[in-house]
Amino acid sequence: MSDASKAPHIDIMRSPLGRARGLGSTHKGSAHWWLQRVTAVALVPLGLWFIFSVVGLTGATREQMTAWIASPVSLSLMLALIAATFYHMWLGLQVVIEDYVHQESAKIVAISAVKGLSILLGLICIVSALKIGL
Amino acid sequence: MRDVRDALMVARNTDGKLVRRPLSPHVQVYRWPLSMALSILHRASGVALSVGTLLMTWWLAAAAVSDEAFARAQWFMGSAIGLLCLFGWTVALMFHAFSGIRHLVWDAGYGFDAPHYNTSGWATVIATGVATLLVWIIGLAVW
Incomplete structure (x- = not known):
């Protein structure tokens, strides 16, 4: 044995990048953080469009609302808005839960429930939009 | 004290009484600056x-x-x-959108110093008020 191996040290077989990958609260590295930003950026124009549309539809009848969503552009934007909204909501609520719920089992249950509810509400919105729009 | 590390966490208050030092975040003893209020409001509006x-x-x-x-x-x-x-819902959406843009600018690495985050903070508050009023004036006019 050489003197070098006797000195206090830690054997690291993995590269620093390998160690960093998969870290973070979701164990998916930076994907969660990045997708939260991507959906946020998408929601700025989509949200503006939605606000303008909904304000124009104040007090609208079902026919007027159906006619609006039946346009291919409206329907596509609506579907994009729904997908971005519920994905952004799921990611955001997960961070809130991770920050305040520290008991592991309760945290897993809460995060799963939020994920399930986000998907379910998103599906109801998508199916409804398609049903009236197509 | 059960742990020697507690020695740093115990101090006398102005009355000379031994108290535990507050740990951060300790909202009840902090003054609420704008940035702190807007930070928690961003989260609250997201949940709303x-x-x-x-x-x-x-x-x-x-x-x-x-x-x-x-x-x-x-x-x-x-x-x-x-x-x-x-x-x-309109207030929450407008605030979350403007505050979100502020967060995106921070993510890009700009606006971290006090004059900037105070200015952008007040800009967020004013923009939220103006945009909400605008949407409701137009909405009520259409209705």
């Missing part, structure tokens, strides 16, 4: 908007179901409670 998606889901699903269901949804939105929900 999540609840608000129930309104959007109801509105879309009702339109897909029947005339009566849609009329019921429209009636609720036009009622006092419905209008209050929609107003709260």
